[in-house]
Amino acid sequence: MVGLPVVVIGAGPQGLAAAAHLLERGLEPLVLEQGATAAAAVSEWGHVRLFSEWPELVDTAAVRLLEPSGWQTPKRGYPTGSEWVSGYLAPLASALGDRVRNGARVTGVGRKGRDLLVDAGRAEQPFVVHVEDGDGRESRIEAQAVIDASGTWSTPNPAGADGLPALGETAAAGFLVYRIPSFAGAEQYAGRHAVVVGNGHSAATAITELARIARQHPDTQVTWVLRRGTVGATFGGGESDELPERGALGQRARTAVEQGLVSLVTGFRTERIDTTPQGAVLIAEDGRELEPADRVVVLTGFRPDLSILSEVRLELDARLQAPVRIAADIDPNIHSCGSVRATGATDLVQPEPGLFIVGAKSYGRAPTFLALTGYEQVRSVVAELAGDHEAANRIELVLPDTGVCGGVGLFDDPTGAKGGACCAPAPQLIQLGRTPAGSAV
Known part of the structure; x- marks a missing residue:
């Protein structure tokens, strides 16, 4: 060779x-x-x-x-x-x-x-x-x-909670994006209903961008869908994060929810996406439905x-x-x-x-x-x-701590109380923001 x-x-x-x-x-x-x-x-x-x-x-x-x-x-x-x-x-x-x-x-x-x-x-x-x-x-x-x-x-993950595309996800492709929206593209979201599916940094970034649009266009509706039953570590480690901007990102997303710019829906595991004249309707495995969305932002990893x-x-x-x-x-x-x-x-x-x-x-x-x-x-x-x-x-790097301790709790535990802990108690369930019609936080 x-x-x-x-x-x-x-x-x-x-x-x-x-x-x-x-x-x-x-x-x-x-x-x-x-x-x-x-x-x-x-x-x-x-x-x-x-x-x-x-x-x-x-x-x-x-x-x-x-x-x-x-x-x-x-x-x-x-x-x-x-x-x-x-x-x-x-x-x-x-x-x-x-x-x-x-x-x-x-x-x-x-x-x-x-x-x-x-x-x-x-x-x-x-x-x-x-x-x-x-x-x-x-x-x-x-x-x-x-x-x-x-x-x-x-190769982004689909919206379907079982790791496969949700029923109707392919047919609803015209309503779905798998990329972080930009404030510069506000015309696609202003005055409309956007649903963000995901729990990571990309989803938090999308929420902050959409919240900026909602502040300028108050008739904009943003719904944030989490699969887990608890908010858990969604908002990150805050001031405990050794990457300050990573911690600040989660806090900006939290603020958007607390200010009512974003409605948070937990425990929602998408099974089906129906295409209707009013938009794309996400339906959970437990039968809950969200209001029709003009755009669904899928950021599930x-x-x-x-x-x-x-x-x-x-x-x-x-x-x-x-x-x-x-x-x-x-x-x-x-x-x-x-x-x-x-x-x-x-x-x-x-x-x-x-x-x-x-x-x-x-x-x-x-x-x-x-x-x-x-x-x-x-x-x-x-x-x-x-x-x-x-x-x-030889390892020449020590990675910065996220500031998130205690895990996210068991997947089906609505309180997060059974999460594994290493340096702090597991986060507890909090309820923030408005509740869209036909859904529950």
């Missing part, structure tokens, strides 16, 4: 950082990006402001690659996605030059001459990465190793697309679809403390030697992935590929 590149799938923050580390270690990267430009996925949510500050959004090896050109790390501030691209990711892609190939969609990864079944000589064969360009032309690239940093952006890895050997957690060695630390079913440890090559290793899943995709279906986590992952993984096992085993 001497002379073969390390193929990196995805030219997002972690993919580009991996390429910078590979170059620094004397390994040749080839970054394959299905979008027309590097960081295409980030550009799609360019209006969203990050809750990590600039110094936490740049990778150390990338900085060393960029600085000779006169580029300097912004010292302060919280950029939007677009500012992250223009101020850091696009210059980094330019510095990597033709090592980044845009419009290259990876359709599969395998071992040369070996399908998934074959053991003999498997590890001695190079990887083969099947690629399709924008014109549909197919090619095959041989690689000594593969780093999958393709993320989860292209993301899941990894594992189809391109069907011919390589993986060891993933059955629930999260994440590498098994990190699952217990990030699984929201069992992880009740606010801190999560950083992960490295030993946590991410797969039964297929030379294959690593990094970035948001390494978290599978788990939420709360940070750019810092991914940068530490690629530093460690590249050190392992370069044979520097001591550096690969």
